[in-house]
Structures are given as structure tokens and as C-alpha cells.
Amino acid sequence: MRQQAKVVIGPGMFDKTYFQAGNYNDYKEIALVWTGRVARRIKRTSGKKHPQVLDVGCAHGYLMVALQGEGCQVKGLEYSRYVMKKAERAVRKTIEEGSVLDDKFPPNEFDVVVCLNVLEYIPEGQVEKALRNLVRWTGDLIFFTTCFKHSRYASQKHSPDNLRITIKTEKEWIDLFQRVGAAYKEMFYDGGGGDVLVFRKKYDQAHTR
Template sequence: MVGRRFDAGFYERFYADPDTQVADEASVERLVRFVCAYLDYLQIEVREVLDFGCGIGLWRAPLERAIPGLRHYHGVEFSEYLCGVHGWAHGSAVDHDHGRPADLVVCQSVLQYLPANQARAAIRNLARHTGQAMYLEAVTKGDWVHSCDQSRTDGDVYLRTVDWYRRALAPHFVSCGGGLFLPKDTQVVLYELEQA
């Protein structure tokens, strides 16, 4: 992956320009409120968040509003440009070592940029860092065809099937829907229909 791929122009197009941005602050705010409400329902207390591929940091302020007791938000970003602008830790979901698990790991729109072997390694690394829960979003082949606005979504990615992701995630996580995953050994009680 070439470093200039995630330069100022990339973030201007997909995050800053209202005509081409893939997500805006309001949509991320709704998503974060959903994730935090679901975690609250599951009685999962979140004090520390580790955000892999945090980009321009769209999750940070909504998390702080949704979780008044949030103690730490750690952004990890591959883009050297964004690390310089925002002060994130430079690293990759593939091998970044935070040193300890976080209550909530966020990995939104990262895995589709990695070839299969690196995506598998990233999933293992995410599992190692997930203390209580993980929010994961990755564009699949089906999403690209049926769900994405292709004029606003970066299509220069590795499009894999949803089954590929499910197989890679299954040894490590239990899906509870809505992009939320719990560690395989979770003590949280999930009814069968809550598991996606």
C-alpha cells in the first residue's frame, strides 16, 4: 500500500468535501449512539476505546458525549499525514501493539484495504486487543453492488464475500448484530436470535 494513497487529497475527497464525502458527522453520531446504547443494554462498561484506522477522528467526540465516564480514546492510524495533523499513534490494524486490551475496539472501513493475508492477521490482532466488544465495518462484494453509493465510496479496495469475513472472524468473535462483535469467550448472555 503506497503511503500517498492516504494523503490530504484522499481525506479531502472522502471526508471533507460535502459533495463526495462517504460519511458526515451526523451519520457517525447516530452510529456511535447506537453502538453505545447496545453496549449499555448488554451491560458492557466502556472506559477505554482503541480506534484502529481512526482517520480524522469522527468517533472521538460522539464517544465522549455518549460515554461520560470514558477515560481514554486512543486513535491508531496508518496515514502518516493524519498522524501529523491529529497526533494519532502511527500503526496498522495488522500489527499495532497497544500493550493491553481495550473495552471497545473500533475498526471501521479498514479491512477492505488489506490483502487477504493481512486482513486475517488484522482480525487476529483485533481479537487480541478486544477486551469487551468490537465494532467492525468492512465493505463486502455484496455491499459494493447493493448498498454502497459508488460515487462516494472508495472502490479501490479488496472486495471479499461476507462469508470470507464470517469465516475469518468465527474463531475469535461472536457476532451480535449491528457490526458489534464480542470475544468468543464472552460472559455476556446472548439469545440465539441476537447472534447474527
């Protein structure tokens, strides 16, 4: 039996064609439904007046704009050069080019690290490294979601995206975060059709540099 070739995902694949296809046709309209709600939850959960927040895979920066509106200090990390150029003007200069797999930031650099719908594009063998970076960069909280297995958004029929390669259940992600130093705190509905998992960095990890 012929084996299916592995898809090697590079930044050039997240180009104009990608962002104008599939479920990205009405991306901004949908984003405006949930970003305000998620931003308020992040601010409230942080317990800080002006938390420092990193948005990993920030794309157009819609959540970053909402976070700024809540008084957060924001920075974005984005893999796609194309979408960086299209990002919202209010946050464009605060977005750095890079991947969740890169060693971009010092330990405990941010109060909150947000990673929404990114790790489905990371090969299975590199998932743990990505999670370790999220845990290393945050000093406290991680807000995380992805296309969870068995959800509507993992279906190519409902949410077409041929670049998704890693799909797991919520429990599998919780177990993986636990393994790399972050404990599950809670889950909430984002208002746009998905669940967001919240993790808290373990005490021994937060005090290790």
C-alpha cells in the same frame, strides 16, 4: 496475458490528494450524520459508564469526538501521517501512528475495538492477521464495517476509491471473525448508509493473555 501489477499500499498513499478526492469531498458533513448514533450504540452495548474504546483507522477522529461526548475513554490508531495532523484537536493527542497489522497493544487492553472501513485496504493474505489483532486487543466487543461485496459502497461508480483491494460479503467476514475467536452478536444500520457488524470475543479468548 500480462498480469496486473499488485498495488502496494503505504501510509504515503493516504495523503492530501486522497482525502480531497472521490467520496471524501464531503466526508465531515457525512460523518456528523452517523458518528453520534454509532457512539451511542457503542456506549450502550458496552454496558459500562466509561468504556475504554480503540478506534482503528480513526482518520480525522470524528467518531472519537462523539465517543468522548458519550463518556468513553478513547484512543485512536491511524496509518496516515497526513490525516493525523488534520485530526480534531479534541482527540489529536490520543491518536497513535500505526497499522492494524502492527503489534501495538496488549491483549484485552480495551472494552471495545472499533474498525470501520479499514480492512478493504488490507491485502487478502494479511486479513487474518489484522482480525487476530482486533480480537486480541479487545476484552469484549468489536464493531466492524467495510465495503461489503454487492453493496453500493463497493462500487467504484458510486464510491470511487482505487486503493480498495479486499472486498467480501458480510457472511464471509462473519466466518473469518468466528475463525479467529469472535462470535457474531448483531448488526445495525449506522445511519450513514452502511451496516455495522458487532462481534463478542469468545470467553476462552477473553481470559487468555
